[in-house]
Amino acid sequence: MGERFKIAIVGSGPGGLSAAARAAERNESHVLLEAEPHLSNTIYLYQKGKYVMDEPGILPLRSPIPFAAGLRETILEGWDEAAARLKINVRHQHEVSAIKRRDDGIFEIKCKNGNSFEAEAVVLGIGLQGNLRKLGVPGEDLPFVQYQLDDPDAYEGETIVVVGAGDAAIENAVALARQNNVVIINRKDEFGRAKKGNEQAILKAIDDGLIECYYNSAPEKVEALSAGRKPGRMILNTANGRAQILLDRVIARLGATAPRGFVEACGVVFPNKDPASVPAISAQYESNVKRLYIVGALGGYPLIKQAMNQGYEVIEYITGNAVEPADAPLLKAKFANLKGIGSVDQALAQIQKNVPVLSHITPLQMREFMLDSDIRTPAAGEVIFTRNDYTNSFYSIVEGEVRIEVEGKPQPVVLRRGEFFGEMSLISGRRRSATVTAGPNCILVETPRRSMNRLINSVEAVKADIxxxxxxxxxxxxxxxxxxxxxxxxxxxxxxxxxxKAGDYVFQEGDEGDCLHLVRIGSLTISRNIGGKDIVLTYVAAGNYVGEMALMGESKRSASARAAIATETIRLDGAVFKKLISRIPALRLRLQKEFKERTAANLAMQSLPGGGDIISFLMAQGAGEATDILLIDESLCVRCDNCEKACAETHSGTSRLDREAGPTFANVHVPTSCRHCEHPHCMKDCPPDALRRAPNGEVFIADNCIGCGNCERNCPYGVIHMASKPPKKPGLLQWLLLGRGPGPGEAPYDPNVKKDPTAKKAVKCDMCKDQAGGAACVRACPTGAAIRISPEEFPAYAQSRR
Structure with missing residues (x-):
């Protein structure tokens, strides 16, 4: 039999190393088994010179091993020194091949080098890096495709495609861009999974032209080229169709999956067959195998500080000490208003028990989820949100009930404990579709959109439920x-x-009408081919449906539906739909009425083909993702600039409108002014969270703006700029009587005066949200040339321009 220890720790990553350090500090019998000749192989394999962050910043560190944000090399050096100082019993080049628990409760541990050990308890801290995800397309194993980057300085003058949108992909791309031509491929439209610092770095590099980014894109295949200056190429599916990139190298950083075969062979059970799932473990990190514990990324907590805290805590649990987790004080504060719910662990368990959608996540993931969320205990009758609000939090009902007032229904819909609401606006980015009020004894968990989307993207079962x-x-x-x-x-x-994708057909004119589509995210244009030209008839926003005309009329598609922007729909089977309306005469009559109204509207638009051209023009300007857009009728505009002056007067001397800038078609001018997008690009990366959305939909910048310029870089329409606050204007009487300062409508300061560049903050149109009369630019227009409209009004607006 091999050597026997009280605790065997497998893997010397942050969690395993911290566990071994705490065991050594307590003089517990222990052994740390590491497959490599060095500590913490995951950190060791980080690219050279990588700056390692110490998130989450709100958590204290409890470990005998030091850790603070810094260079990879500095961190590894500090860990080596600490391991030597604490006399950790580490055995290098001992890769564990099997772990088995005997009937007497003792674990037998076998290593590939032939050595074996016995232990009363085992801590698995093996991480995920041995199971890197591949591209999953033809060519994924070509010689110039790699899944790790050791030293970015080893490559120079190459065209390198980095695939991925997480921290590793971003760090690789930014480091390589110093001496290479770098392209990064992001399957989504933002870098939502990355840490804030990395998100800022990649967005700045893209904005500065150092890195080219393909959003909403995915590799189709990678091919080797037998001739030419580049050894290979990648074919991409992008939002605008297929694209080709000639390249020297592909670096795919797509994360990793658990070494499931080995872990399951140890007796550990996974909750489902999803490759991304993690083992089910208790709040004390114990798996279903008694005395076998899991810490770090394998347990669903990939952040270094979290893993190190877990390593410390798991030794305390093994040795019988009821230590409180590092995040417990923060969670206690969250639950302060709840009565009789017990400890933090009891509260978390009760919430998971009461809310089935949260039952799919591990207790550790649940702790992180609650750190991002808030507990609300509204009084009976209190409004949670109102119809047409632009809030987008997600709500889970822990106790009690809420009442949803749905337009067209005489009685409210009642949701009770275990259900959730708010997912419609969370997903579509549109206004709230109903008013929700609290019932008696209501307890809610309110989760921000970013946090909920992160959970949806990482846990497939949660996404499926929602x-x-x-x-x-x-x-x-x-x-x-x-x-x-x-x-x-x-x-x-x-x-x-x-x-x-934008421009894709949902269906085409002449197709068989076998279904209808509810628009879930994005928007569609409906067009007909008239005289060999596509004429846009109408615009369909999220929350509406298309395709019922063919089903009601028993005919083929009379028009084509195309995605104006990236769009997601719910496809409803035509046969089932016909069966439903055949059973419900009232529903059939309502749909027939809507069918006639749409037919009449389409015929009216066909008689005005120029109206369709106007809608096409507006869609080309990105108006499809707007919720409110300023238009100017050039035939009525007298160039008085009252709109700009009124904007400046309303906003302390700084105009948020550039009347002359922007394109024009058929006398319809789109000036440079905020569109208040469904999913505002400017809000994606605001460090102080200064970009907000008011209940009526206005996207505005709060006073805590730090002037970082991220929103200016992220806005694709150039409607945000950095400006210094001008001196306060003297009052009207001082101007009249004493001649002080500029007059009404005049520039509030000398534009040639040099201003402090460090005092600049972001400014943009907020639709005069605090003004009772509405947008000042519209009110100040003497001819009625300036109007603000939503995309739903485009068809009527186009028809009015005869």
């Missing part, structure tokens, strides 16, 4: 005034989610 409920509620919101939940169940069961 999608299922979203589909049912989207169908109900359109058809429930006549149909019951039971009658809609078959339609919901046959519904599917479909995604379309």
């Amino acid at each position: 999608d299922r409920v979203f589909i049912m509620r989207a169908i109900q919101s359109r058809f429930a005034s006549e149909a019951s939940t039971e009658q809609l169940a078959e339609m919901a069961a046959n519904a599917t989610l479909q995604r379309f």
Whole structure:
């Protein structure tokens, strides 16, 4: 038999090393088994010179091993010194091949080098880096495709494609861009999974032209080239179609999955077959195998500080000490208003028990989720949010109930404990579709959009639950005034989610009408081919449906539907839909009425082909993602600039409008002014969270802006700029009587005076949200040339321009 220890720790990553250090500090019998000839192989394999962050910043560090944000080399050196000082019993080049728990409770541990050990408890801190995800497309194993970057300085003058949107991909891309031509491929439209610092770095590099980014894109294949200056190429599926990149190297940083075969062979159970799932472990990090503990990334906590805290805490648990987790004081403060719910662990367990959608995540993930969320205990009758609000938090009902007032339904819909709401605006980015008020004894968990989206993207079961409920509620919101939940169940069961890139056809004129589509995210244009030219007839925003005309008229598609921007729809089966309306005469009559109204509107637009051209023009300017846009009728505009002057007067002397800038078509001018987008680009990376959305939809900048310029760089329409606050203007009487300062409508300061560049902050249109009369630019226009409209009004506006 091999050597025997009280505690065997497998893997010397942050969690395992911290556990071994705490065991050594307590003089516990222990051994640390490491496969490599050095400590912490995951950190060791970071690119040279990488700056390692110490997030989450709000957590204290509890470990005998030092850790603070700094260079990879500095951190590894400090860990080596600490391991030697504490006399950690580490055995290098001892890769563990099997762990088995005997009937007497002792673990037998076998290593590939032939050595074996016995232990009363085992801590697994092996991480995930041995199971890197590959591209999953043809060519993923070509010689110039790699999944790790050791030294970015080893490559110079190459065209390198980095695939991924996480921290590792961003860090590799930024480091390589110093001496290479770098392209980064992001499957989504933002870097939502990255730490704040990395997100800022990549967005600045893209804005500065150092890195080219393909958003909403994915590799289709990688090919070796037998001739030419580059050894290979990548074919991409992008939002605008297929693209080709000639390249020297591909570096794919797509994360990693658990070494499932080895872990399951140890007796550990995974909750499902999802490759991204993590083992189910207790709040004390114990797996289903008694006395076998899991810490770090394998348990779902990849951040270094979290893993190190867990390593410290797991030794305390093993030795019988009821140590409080490092995040416990923060969570206690969250639960301060709850009565009789017990300890933090009891509160977390109760919330997970009461809310099924949260039952899919581990207790450790639950702690992180609650750190990002807030507990709300509204009084009965208190409004949570109102219809047409632009808030987008997600709510889980822990206790009590809420009442949802749905337009067209005489009685409110009641949601009770275990259900959730707010997913419609979370997903679509549109206004709230109903008013929600609290019932008696209501306890809610309110989660910010960014945190909820991160959970949806990382736990497939959570996404599946939310999608299922979203589909049912989207169908109900359109058809429930006549149909019951039971009658809609078959339609919901046959519904599917479909995604379309900008410009993709949802269906084309002449196709068989076999389904209809509810627009979940994005927007569509409806067009007909008239005289060999596509004429846009109307615009369909998220929350509406298309395709019912062919089903109602028993004919083929009379028009084409195309995605104006990246769009997601719920496809409803045509046969099931026809069956439903055949059973419910009232629903059929309502849809027939809407069918006639749409037909009439389409015929009216066909008689004015120029109106369709106007809608096409507005879509080309990105108006499809707007919620409110300023337009100027050039035939009425007298160039008085009252709109700009009124804007400056309203906003302390700084105009947020440039009337002359922007494109014009058929006398319709789109000046440079904020569009208040559905999913505002400017809000994606604001360090102080100064970009906000008011309940009425206005996107505005709060006073805590630090002038970093991220919003200016992220806005694709150039409507945000950095400006210094001008001196306060003297009052009207001082100007009249004493001649002090500029007069009404005049420039409030000398534009040639040099200003302090460090005092600049971001400014943008806020739609005069605090002005009772509405937008000052519109009110100040003497001819009515300036108007603000939403995309839903485009068809009527286009028709009015005869």
